Amino acid sequence: MMTFTELLKKRRAIRDFQEKDVSPDVIKEILKESCLAPSASNGQPCQFIVINNREMMKKLSDESKKNLLQDFAENKGSLNPNYVDMLKNESFNVYYNAPCLIYVIGSKSVRSLDVDSSLAVSYIMFGATERGLGTCWIHLGSHIRDQKLKAELGIPDDCRIVAPIIIGYPKEIPAASERHAPQILKIVG
Amino acid sequence: MMTFTELLKKRRAIRDFQEKDVSPDVIKEILKESCLAPSASNGQPCQFIVINNREMMKKLSDESKKNLLQDFAENKGSLNPNYVDMLKNESFNVYYNAPCLIYVIGSKSVRSLDVDSSLAVSYIMFGATERGLGTCWIHLGSHIRDQKLKAELGIPDDCRIVAPIIIGYPKEIPAASERHAPQILKIVG
Numbered sequence: 459m460m461t462f463t464e465l466l467k468k469r470r471a472i473r474d475f476q477e478k479d480v481s482p483d484v485i486k487e488i489l490k491e492s493c494l495a496p497s498a499s500n501g502q503p504c505q506f507i508v509i510n511n512r513e514m515m516k517k518l519s520d521e522s523k524k525n526l527l528q529d530f531a532e533n534k535g536s537l538n539p540n541y542v543d544m545l546k547n548e549s550f551n552v553y554y555n556a557p558c559l560i561y562v563i564g565s566k567s568v569r570s571l572d573v574d575s576s577l578a579v580s581y582i583m584f585g586a587t588e589r590g591l592g593t594c595w596i597h598l599g600s601h602i603r604d605q606k607l608k609a610e611l612g613i614p615d616d617c618r619i620v621a622p623i624i625i626g627y628p629k630e631i632p633a634a635s636e637r638h639a640p641q642i643l644k645i646v647g
Numbered sequence: 648m649m650t651f652t653e654l655l656k657k658r659r660a661i662r663d664f665q666e667k668d669v670s671p672d673v674i675k676e677i678l679k680e681s682c683l684a685p686s687a688s689n690g691q692p693c694q695f696i697v698i699n700n701r702e703m704m705k706k707l708s709d710e711s712k713k714n715l716l717q718d719f720a721e722n723k724g725s726l727n728p729n730y731v732d733m734l735k736n737e738s739f740n741v742y743y744n745a746p747c748l749i750y751v752i753g754s755k756s757v758r759s760l761d762v763d764s765s766l767a768v769s770y771i772m773f774g775a776t777e778r779g780l781g782t783c784w785i786h787l788g789s790h791i792r793d794q795k796l797k798a799e800l801g802i803p804d805d806c807r808i809v810a811p812i813i814i815g816y817p818k819e820i821p822a823a824s825e826r827h828a829p830q831i832l833k834i835v836g
Contacts, residue, residue: 459650462777466683466770482834489829494655495769498786499727505830514835536758538688563832569725570786576765580684581655584773588651597687597759612833640678641694643752644801645671646703 465587468631472592473554475626480558480591482510485625488585489560495578498570504578504620507561507611514610515559518602519552525601541598552599556624559599563617575620582623592628595621654776657820661781662743664815669747669780671699674814677774678749684767687759693767693809696750696800703799704748707791708741714790730787741788745813748788752806764809771812781817784810 460468485508497503509515523545529535530542537545544550553559562579564571579595586593599622602608613619649657674697686692698704712734718724719731726734733739742748751768753760768784775782788811791797802808 459652461648461650462654462773463648465651466680469683469685471685482836485834486829486831489831491655493826493829494658494823496660496772496784500824502827505832507832508834511835572761573765576762577769580766580769583685584651595685611835614832634683635689637682638691640675640682642675642678643694643696643803645674645697646700646800647671 460588465584469583469587470592470631470634471594472626472628472631473594474629475554475556475592476629478557478627480510480626482508484589484591485510485558485560488582488589491585492578492581495581497574497577501568501570501574503564503568503571503574505563505617507563507613509559509561509611510557512555512557515553515556516551517607518559519599521604521607522552522599522601523550525603526598545598552596553622553624554594557626558624560623560625561611561613561619562621562623563613563619565616566618567616571620579621579623586625590627591625592631593623593625596624597622649777654773658772658776659781659820659823660783661815661817661820662783663818664743664745664781665818667746667816669699669815671697673778673780674699674747674749677771677778680774681767681770684770686763686766690757690759690763692753692757692760692763694752694806696752696802698748698750698800699746701744701746704742704745705740706796707748708788710793710796711741711788711790712739714792715787718790734787741785742811742813743783746815747813749812749814750800750802750808751810751812752802752808754805755807756805760807760809768810768812775814779816780814781820782812782814785813786811
């Protein structure tokens with residue numbers, strides 16, 4: 459069992475994974491813990507789709523890349539132009555060949571959905587770290603529109619994907635990317 | 648030092664505090680740790696205002712209540728009508744008489760601000776729990792518009808308050824409010 463200090467040190471964005479699969483039971487434990495996250499008025503709006511299948515993840519990566527590039531070509535969306543070449547590379551998988559992917563989804567009608575989901579995601583990240591797993595929030599992997607794919611995943615029509623989280627056993631735990639000191643603008647004493 | 652399991656158990660929404668003040672040094676430690684939270688493209692957009700002064704907190708509570716009620720009267724905003732009577736009660740302090748308040752703020756131009764801030768807030772919540780402190784995200788306390796008050800706090804014009812977090816030593820740690828089981832809609836194996 460890790461201390462909070464260890465969790466802070468070991469919770470890194472992981473994009474390079476061992477081949478080792480992740481047991482669905484471990485994922486279920488982590489998702490159960492994430493239900494302890496706070497949510498606006500205790501609304502608990504998060505729902506989860508677990509994709510523990512590399513073939514499906516490749517399909518979803520291709521779908522998300524296609525939609526991002528299409529939006530970019532039509533001047534829609536907010537894709538950073540630096541990502542275009544990477545997304546055009548057919549061998550690039552937005553989920554970094556992780557063994558497992560969790561979509562955190564929720565009803566489009568919930569105003570606090572981004573906030574509630576993000577708090578739950580932090581629980582998922584720490585819960586994964588506690589179990590020797592690594593995670594990364596892959597915003598580039600959230601653009602799934604194909605109705606057949608969505609039906610196959612069981613994503614209800616009124617829901618949107620807030621957070622695609624890849625999860626697996628890290629090859630290594632990299633050092634933290636550079637952080638600045640906390641920007642405390644004022645302390646009113 | 649707590650284990651993650653203990654942190655999960657003790658991180659509760661706290662709205663009832665001991666009189667004891669919170670040291671600014673402890674707040675600084677907690678905010679420093681929160682900089683380790685992930686953010687979109689490592690943008691680290693969060694800035695902080697610490698209000699360690701009950702008189703100022705009362706002023707801010709009154710200001711937020713006034714604006715919420717005014718918006719409600721004009722059919723703007725999204726106030727739950729159940730809160731109207733509570734907000735009309737002059738003795739009700741939206742910050743629950745906590746000894747300290749942190750505003751997590753950031754530039755309105757950052758698209759991922761809600762998500763980035765929420766992830767940082769979860770670090771603040773766990774860091775506070777680790778130190779025997781309790782927190783609560785007070786959405787009702789985020790409606791500060793008075794230019795003089797904003798200047799006094801040093802909130803830049805291009806910034807918005809995402810998360811008002813009250814913080815103090817809990818009188819007790821209540822049981823978790825009811826949680827449902829994780830809503831796992833599908834596991835694609």
